[in-house]
Amino acid sequence: MQHDEMIWQVINHQFCSFKTTIGKAKSDKTHFCQHPYSVTGLCNRTSCPLANSKYATIREEKGRVHLYIKTVERAHSPKNLWEKILLSRNYSKATAQLDEHLAYFPKVLIHRNKQRLTKIHQYLIRMRKIKLKEIAGRKAKMVGIHRKIEQREERRERKALVAAKLERNIQKELVDRLAKGTYGDIYNFPEAPYQKALQQQQEKEEEEETDEETDEEEEGMVEYVEDLESDEEEEQEDIEDVQYMGMESGEVKKKTTM
Known part of the structure; x- marks a missing residue:
């Protein structure tokens, strides 16, 4: 017992x-x-x-709501201890079924089961709406997100961004100080930014030296240029030759017509 x-x-x-x-x-x-x-x-x-020994609960299985009832009369048979009753999809009808089957149960237990039934019906309605939207193509499929993993990735991104900005600022400051001639060879700086800044400075100085050398070479060069008057005379002679050829062609046409 x-x-x-x-x-x-x-x-x-x-x-x-x-x-x-x-x-x-x-x-x-x-x-x-x-x-x-x-x-x-x-x-x-x-x-x-x-x-x-007298107990009842609500459970959802594959989209359907069931009422499970336990009574002391079936305590001798654990296999048949719980009575499973399928409830209606309609909320008002399911509530009426609860009142019918739990008529002689404690009021607290009836109230708890009604609360559970309401909650299960609400999330089943939401599930159906989401499924219909997915079928219609109006809503993307919902995928679970691991919040801890997302927060960890966000922290890593922020740290990487800060490190990148810091490296750029160090490089810019090194370039400015190298241009002013502040540093010598006795200072110890991060190798990669320092070498990069030094290489940029050397390339800039080499470009300036090549520009100065080309200017100096061009200063000593001597070129021979034709006289402008001779060019004008040649152009005038070419114009007269063209006019003379046009007059001769006109006379030949007149003779042929006569």
Whole structure:
């Protein structure tokens, strides 16, 4: 024979494989129940599915809501301990079925089951809406995101960005100080930025030297240029030759017509 109070004393004060405790201090400790048939998820006398011979809960399986009822008359047969009743998809009809099957159960248990039924119906409606939007192509498929991994990647990106800005600032400052001639060979700086800045400075100086050399070479060069008057005379002679050729062609045409 099942003795509810004795079972609860053992579970409450000793070991229970479904009990989970959160919080270290006595005032902050909260006990939860991981039993699949628990109606509230809390570990207390009224919500314990093991320490109550008369118990009921709501569960969702593959989109359908079922009512599970436990009575003391079936305690001798653990295989048939829970009675499974399929509830209607309509919320008002499902509530009426609850009132019908739980007519002689404690009011607290009936209220908890109605709350659970309401919550399950709400998330089933949301699931159907999301699925319809996915089929219609109006909403992308929802993918779970690991928040800790995302936060870790964001921190790494921020650190890398700060390091990149710092390296650019160091390089710019080194170039400015090298241009002013502040540093000699006795200072110890980061090798890569220092060598890069030094190479840029050397390339700039080499370009300036090549420009000065080309200017000096061009200063000593001598070129011979033709007289401008002779060019004008040649152009005038070419114009007269063209006019003379045009006059001769006109006279030849007149003779042929005559």
